[in-house]
Amino acid sequence: MVAAVVLAAGSSRRMGQPKMLLKWGDTTVIAAIVQKVVAAQIQPICVVVGAGRMAIAEVLYEQPVQLVFNSRFQEDSMVLSLQAGLACLPDDIQAALVVLGDQPQLPVKVIQLLINVYNRSGSALIVPSYQRHRGHPWLIDRSLWGVVRNLAPSDTLRSFLNSNAEKIHYIATDLEAVIQDLDTPDDYARYRPE
Numbered sequence: 001m002v003a004a005v006v007l008a009a010g011s012s013r014r015m016g017q018p019k020m021l022l023k024w025g026d027t028t029v030i031a032a033i034v035q036k037v038v039a040a041q042i043q044p045i046c047v048v049v050g051a052g053r054m055a056i057a058e059v060l061y062e063q064p065v066q067l068v069f070n071s072r073f074q075e076d077s078m079v080l081s082l083q084a085g086l087a088c089l090p091d092d093i094q095a096a097l098v099v100l101g102d103q104p105q106l107p108v109k110v111i112q113l114l115i116n117v118y119n120r121s122g123s124a125l126i127v128p129s130y131q132r133h134r135g136h137p138w139l140i141d142r143s144l145w146g147v148v149r150n151l152a153p154s155d156t157l158r159s160f161l162n163s164n165a166e167k168i169h170y171i172a173t174d175l176e177a178v179i180q181d182l183d184t185p186d187d188y189a190r191y192r193p194e
Contacts, residue, residue, distance in 0.1 A: 002115050002139065003093045004042045005085030006034060007078055008101030009050030009070040019182050020056055024104045025193045029182060030056055032104035034063050040111040042097060046088040048081040077153040086145050099137040102182040105191050110178060113171060114139045123169035127161065128178040134161065135178025
């Protein structure tokens with residue numbers, strides 16, 4: 001069984017305002033990506049929050065998610081958020097889809113593709129790519145969760161992927177959305193729906 005961990009605990013420093021709460025069509029950035037994960041029929045879904053956790057909880061109130069508070073969110077470590085998210089998952093979960101909370105433009109079919117490839121291959125790490133650039137979300141098998149638990153807060157998810165490069169099953173896609181996220185006001189202006 002595959003679960004999802006949505007990383008939404010960042011401080012949004014480069015955006016200059018809480019990006020998870022920015023308007024995205026008729027909803028917000030965080031609600032849009034959560035709705036895509038729900039549409040892919042993944043359960044459970046753990047959303048890791050930090051900065052703005054009460055406002056995010058209000059936005060996601062009716063969604064079938066579990067909120068997990070990263071008490072060390074001010075350290076701006078995605079590793080700490082992933083560790084918190086994996087810790088909230090039940091023992092019967094075999095893999096976790098690691099989703100960026102600021103990737104609302106991601107098509108549901110990418111999520112479904114990753115899960116289908118995992119179910120067929122059982123690969124330990126499955127990562128989409130666009131024009132040979134690694135993207136998100138990615139899927140991590142439980143066999144590597146211990147490695148994630150042992151990462152230091154100063155480590156990065158990129159360094160985790162680099163140190164496990166031989167285990168990565170890349171899925172080439174023509175969808176640029178896998179390498180797009182919302183870090184700056186320019187990103188938001190470029191990607192947001194009209």
